[in-house]
Amino acid sequence: MDWGMANRMARIINPKTGKAVMLALDHGYFLGPTHRIEEPRKTITPLLPYADTIMLTRGVLRNCVDPESCANVVLRVSGGVSIVGPALEDEGITTSIKDALRLNVAGVGISVFIGSSHERQTLLNLAELVNQGQEYGVPVLGITAVGKELEKRDARYLSLCCRICAELGTHIVKTYYCEDFEKVTTSCPAPIVIAGGPKLETEMDVFELTYNAIQQGAVGVDMGRNIWQNDYPVAIIRAIRSIVHEGLKPKQAHKLFLDVKSEHEKAAANA
Numbered sequence: 001m002d003w004g005m006a007n008r009m010a011r012i013i014n015p016k017t018g019k020a021v022m023l024a025l026d027h028g029y030f031l032g033p034t035h036r037i038e039e040p041r042k043t044i045t046p047l048l049p050y051a052d053t054i055m056l057t058r059g060v061l062r063n064c065v066d067p068e069s070c071a072n073v074v075l076r077v078s079g080g081v082s083i084v085g086p087a088l089e090d091e092g093i094t095t096s097i098k099d100a101l102r103l104n105v106a107g108v109g110i111s112v113f114i115g116s117s118h119e120r121q122t123l124l125n126l127a128e129l130v131n132q133g134q135e136y137g138v139p140v141l142g143i144t145a146v147g148k149e150l151e152k153r154d155a156r157y158l159s160l161c162c163r164i165c166a167e168l169g170t171h172i173v174k175t176y177y178c179e180d181f182e183k184v185t186t187s188c189p190a191p192i193v194i195a196g197g198p199k200l201e202t203e204m205d206v207f208e209l210t211y212n213a214i215q216q217g218a219v220g221v222d223m224g225r226n227i228w229q230n231d232y233p234v235a236i237i238r239a240i241r242s243i244v245h246e247g248l249k250p251k252q253a254h255k256l257f258l259d260v261k262s263e264h265e266k267a268a269a270n271a
């Protein structure tokens, strides 16, 4: 691996632990002002110290994240669709590699919609981005998107998607956790991070999801709503981080969550 590519990969996957905590904040690219990220700067700023990378679009990056924060960025570079449009799968590449380099990104991210009528187009978008990434030393995060069809998230389908992304040269694959997740990780030669999906009922559910994914071969998370839609986002990201990087068990992470939550409550009461 060339130095630039290796250096950028190390900004995403911590070489000391071999793991990654990515914070996904890109939802607005097709959902608009999603609940609890209506004002991105307010959501992002307190979480920055606890994320190895933030994943978002260039518009939110330029307007809502200070360059002095030194955040490592995985830039969402696919889009061109909206939740109210005719086809969520009809994505194109929205951002040039030149602009991504100008933003000093650690990587770029793009969705593919396998099994949809836009399968070929989105896979060729991914392949083109990998070609550009290889040329400039920029890792590509391939995201196995399911659009509105959340029920598609089983091991058979996700193994197919992850393997195809890896075969096309994707440097890191982002997918969903599912039953028999090990089948997905063992058949994908590229490292896998998991999305959180819609907000889960309890914090323990989030910790168990994270723990099980890591135990079954994921290198980390690229999680959004289960962090910033929680009432205590700093407490939950710190607990998730402790599972990913320190190997804490769900119950230990829950204790950390409660401790940090109570610190925040005390600070708020004294403010």
Ligand code: 5RP
Binding pocket: 024, 025, 026, 027, 055, 111, 143, 145, 195, 196, 197, 198, 222, 223, 224, 225, 226
């Ligand atoms: C959308 C995405 C999101 O970033 C992804 O779904 C992660 O966020 P969440 O944990 O909220 O699911 O890639 O395609």
